[in-house]
Amino acid sequence: MKALVHKYKKGMDGLHYEETKNQELKKEEVRIKLHFAGLNHRDLFTIAQHDENAEPLIIGSDGVGEISEILTENKNFKVGDKVIINPGLNWIKVSDAAPENLEILGNPVSGTFAEEIILPIENIVMKPEYLSMEEASVLSLSALTAYRALFTKGNVTKDDTILIPGIGGGVATYLLQFAKAIGASVYVTSRSKDKLEQAKKLGANKGIQSEGDWNELLKEEKVDVVIETVGAATFHQSLNQLRKGGTMVLIGSSTGDKIEFNLREFFYGQYTLKGTTMGSSEEYQAMLDFIGKHNIRPVVDKIFKIEDFKKAFDRLEKGKQFGKIGFAIS
Structure with missing residues (x-):
């Protein structure tokens, strides 16, 4: 072969x-x-x-x-x-x-x-x-990773607001589709205006330019959950958009593996940071049931x-x- x-x-x-x-x-x-x-x-x-x-x-x-x-x-x-x-x-x-x-x-x-x-x-x-x-x-790989990040680790519900930095990649696209399928609000970022427009066609509530000041662009709105797929380049901006007591789920580090952040600010904010990758066979079947129920392509x-x-x-x-x-x- x-x-x-x-x-x-x-x-x-x-x-x-x-x-x-x-x-x-x-x-x-x-x-x-x-x-x-x-x-x-x-x-x-x-x-x-x-x-x-x-x-x-x-x-x-x-x-x-x-x-x-x-x-x-x-x-x-x-x-x-x-x-x-x-x-x-x-x-x-x-x-x-x-x-x-x-x-x-x-x-x-x-x-x-x-x-x-x-x-x-x-x-x-x-x-x-x-x-x-x-x-x-x-x-399989991207959709399973997105499903576990959102639902097993992030515990996302229809009442949550989600931030997905770096829209356009496979996992990020599935995250957007899955979150919108349950009725959550989704904000996305990208350097590309075209990708932001495509994300809005998939249901994104807001799209912001990655290079800008996210606080200003989001009018200091805070989110319940960040699904961080980019890594070092966006980690601090992502954490800064999280509400007090919110959750960041980390599933990627394509822009670098190492960061520094202020521990005191983190525990005063009572944030939760979770890591994940891939998923189990049970989650794989749950993901397939989910996309079938919501007719996600x-x-x-x-x-x-x-x-x-x-x-x-x-x-x-x-x-x-x-x-x-x-x-x-x-």
Whole structure:
């Protein structure tokens, strides 16, 4: 089979779309012929961090396809079924944090940017019928992360006002859609006027320019919950918009991992800071039920042929997308 493999060099220079060995199917596993796969910021992080001396790695966490072979007595699936993939292995029940043995497709185990993949049967779900294959391919990782951040960690309700810095990325777009689905008020930020306009079309109540003074632009309105996906570049402005006793949920650090902040101001404000990433199989199913109930469709920015992976990675790295980027696998 052909796959997008990272090896020998960090960054884009280490990516190669080439022939690789087919894997052997084991009991309680299924072989899936992949049709589309979703690109995530996690893939950018992986190719930047993957050790040059490590074993070659098939990257990619999201995908959709059809079962081509099944080695199990499970009666819920059969050859030919169209399925989507839960990329988190070994995290079944909702818990405060991920189990120590959590593994995610695309790093450290082989991922979805390939013509086929072998998975435990517990990590596949029937594709929602109302979603196209392209839509389903860009759903899992970002939507699961957004669902857990909002509802498991953020405890967001219809009465809350939410701030989402850096609208346009996959997780941020799902956060906006999910929060609006329950009737919450949502404020978003971006450097791009076009992205702010697109966010308003998805229901955002306010959109503000990232470079401005957020206090002034929001007229010193405070929010109940901030879902921080950007990291160091926006952390302090985000915290400053939080009402006393409010909650910040941190799920990203694409602009840097380290910050300094005033501890006294933090505990006097009685803020709550929570971290999260990914989610359990139970939350994955709850997310699927949620989007089905509210008829939520992923925002697909652009689908590239997997052979054009350099163009797709470049678009993501430069932040040109609004929503999700995907690959068509021939």
